[in-house]
Amino acid sequence: MRHDWSLQEVRQIHDLPLLDLLFRAQSAHREHFGDNKVQLCSLLSVKTGGCPEDCAYCPQAARYQTGVQAEPLLQTEAVLAAASSAREAGATRFCMGAAWREVKDGPQFDRVLEMVRGVKALGLETCCTLGMITLDQARRLKEAGLHAYNHNLDTSRDKYREIISTRSYDERLQTLRNVRAAGITVCCGGIIGMGESPDDRCALLAELASMDPHPESVPINLLVRAPGTPLADRPPVATIEMVRMVATARILMPRSMVRLSAGRLQMNEEAQLLCLMAGANSIFFGEKLLTTGNPEYGEDMALFARAGISPLEPRP
Ligand code: SAM
Ligand code: DTB
Ligand code: SF4
Secondary structure, X not given: OOOOOOHHHHHHHHOOOHHHHHHHHHHHHHHHOOOXXXXXXXXXXXXXXXXXXXXXXXXXXXXXXXXOOOOOOOOHHHHHHHHHHHHHOOOOEEEEEEOOOEOOOOHHHXXXXXXXXXXXXXXXXXXXXXXXXXXXXXXXXHHHOOOEEEOOOEOOHHHHHHHOOOOOHHHHHHHHHHHHHOOOEEEOXXXXXXXXXXXXXXXXXXXXXXXXXXXXXXXXXXOOOOOOOOOXXXXXXXXXXXXXXXXXHHHHOOOOEEEEOOOHHHOOHHHHHHHHHOOOOEEEEOOEOOOOEOOOHHHHHHHHHHHOOEEOOOOO
């Protein structure tokens, strides 16, 4: 397990002829997984829209006219009902997202803690993504039974400045350290398709792989070009670029769960399968991510069946 990849080394892997890259990624994958199992995760926006941040990709930022309606924090019962149906449908991980800049102590955070306790009691891996958190808040989440915290670096340190101005890369890293220090597993990844260079993508992967331990979970998102956001008119990237990103993540962080996250609606079946072959071993299922679309459950299951893939079973 290495934590000292140079940008150049990562670029060399990333730029390999695709078939060589796939072979290496698949070999790394089989050493640690290779059982034709893909984890099904369910995502729920527990607090939608109205976010004060300026993330250029995000339909939930209040400052862009995206048509996303701001809604108050959901009631715990509604969240637990959704978690329960997700479990019925085969999910083993349930992720709750809030369009917050940061967590504020008080009744809303207390309600999120209650949601975490409830989801955990259903036997699901619990994950939250709530923006920046302090060490104390991370400890309270851990105490409530939180398994993972998602906080993405999104892109390279250089590119980040063009995408988000309302908080820094270092603040992101501080939250990740708080999560780790509290004993919660780290879910951290990024987005491609925002106009970043291959070096930016590789710098992000090198940054993730420099963490010791590696993030247990690495979501790779393909930009969903949401109307009204500054990135709405970005040209689409070839899906092979997703395959390269996933494969490189798999090679650098062989034990991590690599998640084929946003953007699957823009990928055909074959492209998604290539990502699974490149080492992705998890998807979000259900017709909606947080606010944007995702393939239909039936289609995902049909694809799994055709490919002889089965959902990862819950851990005993
Ligand atoms: N507000 C919290 C935060 O930013 O950390 C949590 C929710 S935020 C929506 C979680 C992640 O979703 C972002 O870090 C970003 O990587 C991803 N995301 C948001 N909008 C996206 C889009 N249009 N396409 C792809 N990924 C997106
Ligand atoms: C992540 O990396 N991708 C998920 C999850 N973490 C929270 C979110 C994707 C959001 C896509 C845009 C939307 O649906 O609003
Ligand atoms: Fe807010 Fe998170 Fe969207 Fe940024 S990514 S605007 S912090 S909800």
